[in-house]
Amino acid sequence: xxxxxxxxxxxxxxxxxxxxxxxxxxxxxxxxxxxxxxxxxxxxxxxxxxxxxxxxxxxxxxxxxxxxxxxxxxxxxxxxxxxxxxxxxxxxxxxxxxxxxxxxxxxxxxxxxxxxxxxxxxxxxxxxxxxxxxxxxxxxxxxxxxxxxxxxxxxxxxxxxxxxxxxxxxxxxxxxxxxxxxxxxxxxxxxxxxxxxxxxxxxxxxxxxxxxxxxxxxxxxxxxxxxxxxxxxxxxxxxxxxxxxxxxxxxxxxxxxxxxxxxxxxxxxxxxxxxxxxxxxxxxxxxxxxxxxxxxxxxxxxxxxxxxxxx
Amino acid sequence: xxxxxxxxxxxxxxxxxxxxxxxxxxxxxxxxxxxxxxxxxxxxxxxxxxxxxxxxxxxxxxxxxxxxxxxxxxxxxxxxxxxxxxxxxxxxxxxxxxxxxxxxxxxxxxxxxxxxxxxxxxxxxxxxxxxxxxxxxxxxxxxxxxxxxxxxxxxxxxxxxxxxxxxxxxxxxxxxxxxxxxxxxxxxxxxxxxxxxxxxxxxxxxxxxxxxxxxxxxxxxxxxxxxxxxxxxxxxxxxxxxxxxxxxxxxxxxxxxxxxxxxxxxxxxxxxxxxxxxxxxxxxxxxxxxxxxxxxxxxxxxxxxxxxxxx
Numbered sequence: 259x260x261x262x263x264x265x266x267x268x269x270x271x272x273x274x275x276x277x278x279x280x281x282x283x284x285x286x287x288x289x290x291x292x293x294x295x296x297x298x299x300x301x302x303x304x305x306x307x308x309x310x311x312x313x314x315x316x317x318x319x320x321x322x323x324x325x326x327x328x329x330x331x332x333x334x335x336x337x338x339x340x341x342x343x344x345x346x347x348x349x350x351x352x353x354x355x356x357x358x359x360x361x362x363x364x365x366x367x368x369x370x371x372x373x374x375x376x377x378x379x380x381x382x383x384x385x386x387x388x389x390x391x392x393x394x395x396x397x398x399x400x401x402x403x404x405x406x407x408x409x410x411x412x413x414x415x416x417x418x419x420x421x422x423x424x425x426x427x428x429x430x431x432x433x434x435x436x437x438x439x440x441x442x443x444x445x446x447x448x449x450x451x452x453x454x455x456x457x458x459x460x461x462x463x464x465x466x467x468x469x470x471x472x473x474x475x476x477x478x479x480x481x482x483x484x485x486x487x488x489x490x491x492x493x494x495x496x497x498x499x500x501x502x503x504x505x506x507x508x509x510x511x512x513x514x515x516x517x518x519x520x521x522x523x524x525x526x527x528x529x530x531x532x533x534x535x536x537x538x539x540x541x542x543x544x545x546x547x548x549x550x551x552x553x554x555x556x557x558x559x560x561x562x563x564x565x566x567x568x569x
Numbered sequence: 570x571x572x573x574x575x576x577x578x579x580x581x582x583x584x585x586x587x588x589x590x591x592x593x594x595x596x597x598x599x600x601x602x603x604x605x606x607x608x609x610x611x612x613x614x615x616x617x618x619x620x621x622x623x624x625x626x627x628x629x630x631x632x633x634x635x636x637x638x639x640x641x642x643x644x645x646x647x648x649x650x651x652x653x654x655x656x657x658x659x660x661x662x663x664x665x666x667x668x669x670x671x672x673x674x675x676x677x678x679x680x681x682x683x684x685x686x687x688x689x690x691x692x693x694x695x696x697x698x699x700x701x702x703x704x705x706x707x708x709x710x711x712x713x714x715x716x717x718x719x720x721x722x723x724x725x726x727x728x729x730x731x732x733x734x735x736x737x738x739x740x741x742x743x744x745x746x747x748x749x750x751x752x753x754x755x756x757x758x759x760x761x762x763x764x765x766x767x768x769x770x771x772x773x774x775x776x777x778x779x780x781x782x783x784x785x786x787x788x789x790x791x792x793x794x795x796x797x798x799x800x801x802x803x804x805x806x807x808x809x810x811x812x813x814x815x816x817x818x819x820x821x822x823x824x825x826x827x828x829x830x831x832x833x834x835x836x837x838x839x840x841x842x843x844x845x846x847x848x849x850x851x852x853x854x855x856x857x858x859x860x861x862x863x864x865x866x867x868x869x870x871x872x873x874x875x876x877x878x879x880x
Contacts, residue, residue: 279779396671412780413799414773454759454765460802461589462725463771464778468590469723471779475786478613489722491771 262369263292266362268347268559268564269354269408270430271398271522274486274493275466278410280474285562286432287353289491290344290569291322291362295370299338301327303457311349316339317355321356322363325387329367332383333374339367350443351434352372352522357399360384365404365566380404381417382565394444396500399522406565423563425477429533430560431515431540434526436553437501445524450495483516483530493519500525502550509546513539523568573680574603577673577877578717579658579870580665581741582709582833585797585804586777590722591785593715595741596873598664601655601880602633602673606681610649610851612638613797617653622660625702628652632667633674636698640678643694644685650678661754663833667703668710671695676715676877691715691877692728705755710833717876719785734874735790740844741871743852745837746811747864758834761806773801794827794841804830809834813861820857824850 262364265288271281303317317323322343323403341363347355364384370377375383375388381401389395397417398460401409407423455463466488473481487507497503500520506527510518515529542554576599582592610792613855614628628634633654639646652674658666675695679686686694692712708728712720716735751757766774784792798818808814811831817838821829826840844848851867858865 275775275776281777386699410779411776412783414776451768454767455771456765457762457802460766460771460774464586464588464775465590467723467775468721468782471782472721472723472786475783491768511677531792 259370261294262366262567263290263569264362264366264369265290265569266358266365266403267562267564268358270352270528271354271396272492272519273470274399274414274489274519275463275491276470277489277492278398278414279356279408280470282397283402283406283562283565284353284559286348286557286559289322289347289355289358289362291359291366292342293366293370294340296338296340299336301338302340304340304342305346305456308344308346309349313345313349318392320350320359321388321391322359324391325360325384326384327364328366328387329364329371329375329380332379333371333391335370335371352402352520352524352526354396354399354522356388357384357396358403360388361400361403361566363387367566368404378417378419381419389526392444394448402565404565405429406563407561410471410474422474424561426479427533428479429531429536429558429563431543431556432521432526432530432538432559433529433540433543433547433554433556435547437500437525439499439525444523447499449493450498452495455491459490466490479516479530479532479535486517486519486530487511496520496524500527501552502547503517503527505550506543508544510539510543513542515539527562570681572603572605574601575673575677575680576878576880577626577669577676577821578713578873578875579669579838579852580710580713581829582665582707583803585783585828586774586798586802586831587726587781588800588803589709591781592665592720594713594717594873594876595664597868597870598715599660600633600658600666600673602670602677603653604637604677604681606671607649607651608690610647612649615651615653617655617873618866619655619657620660624656630702631670632699632702633670634672635863636671636695639694640675640682640686640691640700640803643690644682646682649774662830663835663837665707665710665714665833667699667748668695668707669714671699671702672714672877674698680879685867688715689730692730696728703755704762705759706797706838713876715876717874718872721785721837733785734858735872737790738844739790739872740842740847740869742840742842742847742854742867743832743837743870744839744851744852744854744858744865744867746858748811748836750810750836755834758807758810761808761809762803766802770801777801788839790843797828797830797841798822800830807835809830811838812863813858814838817857821850821854826850835859
C-alpha cells in the first residue's frame with residue numbers, strides 16, 4: 259500500500275471530573291488525512307480547510323504530520339510522504355481538533371507501514387505529535403479520536419487505555435459562546451488550573467471520577483450526567499473564561515440536562531441529554547447566554563462508536 | 570424488640586489509590602455489640618476486650634456507643650440502653666477497629682428502633698459517631714463494616730455508596746511490623762499526608778483509582794492488584810512510618826503478590842494474592858522485615874461478603 263485515506267472524529271475531553279483521562283468521540287465532524295508515501299524523503303502538506311479558522315500549514319507545525327512522523331519513528335522507518343489534510347473539526351472551541359488530525363495522521367501512517375504498531379502506541383505517537391506541533395498533548399482527545407466511543411486512560415505514562423462503546427443512545431447539546439480568548443486558548447485554559455489541589459478536594463474528585471467510570475461501564479446516563487456535573491477541580495477554575503457559566507449550567511440542569519460541563523479546554527459547554535430533549539435544551543442554553551448579551555452557537559452532536567477509520 | 574446482638578467485620582481501607590473512598594470487609598475479626606433498651610435514659614457500657622490493647626471504656630468516648638446515639642438522633646428517638654461490646658478486631662494496626670465497633674453500634678440500634686434508617690444513614694451515623702468518639706471519621710472503614718465486600722463511596726458528603734461483593738476468591742497476606750508509633754496513630758498517619766497534591770499527580774491518581782474501580786467491578790484480581798500497587802499520593806507519604814517499606818513491597822511483588830500497599834492508616838501492610846499463594850507470600854514478607862531486624866506478625870485474612878449482621 260502506498261496511499262491511504264483515514265478519517266478521525268472530533269472529541270469531547272474530560273467529561274467533567276475525568277480531567278486528562280476520559281474522552282468521548284463525536285460523529286459530527288471528522289478530519290480526513292490522505293497520505294501517499296514517496297520515493298524521496300521530503301514531506302509536503304496540502305490543506306483543505308473547511309473550518310474558517312487558521313490551520314498550521316507548515317508540515318512540522320501540523321499535528322497530523324508530526325504524529326505520522328512519530329509513527330515512523332516507533333516503527334523504525336523513515337520515508338518521505340505527501341499528506342493532504344481535510345480539516346473539518348472546528349478549531350479552538352473544545353472539540354479536540356488538533357487531536358483529531360493527530361489521530362488520523364498516526365492511524366494512516368501505521369496502515370501504510372503494514373499496521374505493525376498496536377493502538378496504544380498510536381495514542382502515544384499522536385499525543386507526542388500533538389505536543390511537538392502544538393505545545394501540549396491531550397491523550398484524552400487523541401485516544402477517543404483513535405478508538406471511538408468512550409476512552410478511559412488507566413495509565414497516563416504508558417499509556418494504557420480502556421475503550422467502552424456507548425451501550426445506550428444519548429445526545430449532546432454543545433453550545434459555543436462567543437467570548438474573546440487569548441491567542442493560544444488551550445495554553446490559557448491550562449494556565450487557569452490550580453497547580454495544587456487540596457487533599458480533601460482530591461478525595462471528592464476521586465469519588466466523582468468513580469461515579470463517571472461506573473456510569474460509563476454500566477451505560478447509566480443519569481450516573482454519567484451526575485458525575486459530569488460534579489467536577490470540583492477543573493470546572494471551577496475554567497468557568498471564569500465563560501461568562502455566566504453557572505447561571506447557564508443551572509438553566510440546563512433545570513431544563514432536564516442529565517449533566518453539564520465545559521467541553522475540553524472550552525469555551526464550548528455541553529449538556530448530556532436524552533435524544534428527545536437535546537434540541538429543546540440546546541435552545542434553552544443558547545437563549546440563556548443571549549439573555550446576558552453573549553452570542554452563542556448551539557449544535558446537537560452524537561457520540562461516535564467509530565474512531566479512526568479508512569475512508 | 571428490646572435486645573439485639575450484632576457483629577461487624579474488620580476492614581482494609583484505601584486499597585492503595587482509593588484513599589477515603591474504597592474499603593474491603595475482612596471475615597477474620599468481628600466486633601460484637603449487644604444492646605438492650607432500658608426504661609430510664611442512662612447509658613452503660615460493658616466491654617469484653619479480646620484484643621490485648623486499650624479500648625475506650627467511657628461510653629461517650631466509645632465509637633459503638635456514640636454511633637448508636639447518632640442513630641437515635643437521626644431516628645428522632647432518645648432512650649437509655651445497656652451496651653455490651655465484645656472487642657475482637659485488633660486495635661491500631663490498620664484494620665478499622667473503631668469503625669467496626671461504630672458499624673455494629675449503629676446497625677444494632679437501627680434494628681432495635683424498627684429498622685427505619687437506610688444503610689447510607691447508618692454509614693453517616695457510624696462515621697459521625699466515630700468522629701465524636703475518636704476525633705476522626707473513616708467512611709471507607711465503616712461502610713465495608715456495614716455492607717460487607719467492597720464499598721465504593723460515590724459522594725463523600727451525602728454519603729452515597731456502591732457495594733460490590735467479591736465475585737472471585739482471593740486471599741490477603743496481612744503483615745504487621747512492630748514499629749513504635751505516636752500514641753494517636755491514626756492522627757499521626759493523617760499528619761504525614763500532603764495537604765496539597767500537584768495537579769499532575771491528581772491525574773495519575775485518578776487513573777489508578779479508575780483501574781481499581783474497574784478491577785473491582787469486573788472481579789479482575791490482576792487489575793485490582795496493579796491498582797493497589799499504584800498509589801501516588803498516600804503510600805509515598807505514609808511509607809516513612811514503615812521501615813524498609815519499599816524493599817518489602819518489592820519482595821512481595823516478586824513473590825507473586827498481585828498488589829501490595831499499606832492497610833488503612835497502617836502500620837500493617839497487605840498483599841493481595843491468589844488463595845494458594847497467600848501463605849508463602851505472607852512468609853516472605855515477614856521474613857523480609859525480620860531480615861532487617863524488624864519483628865512482624867503475619868496473618869492470612871479473607872474478604873467477608875457479609876457486613877454487619879444479627880448474631
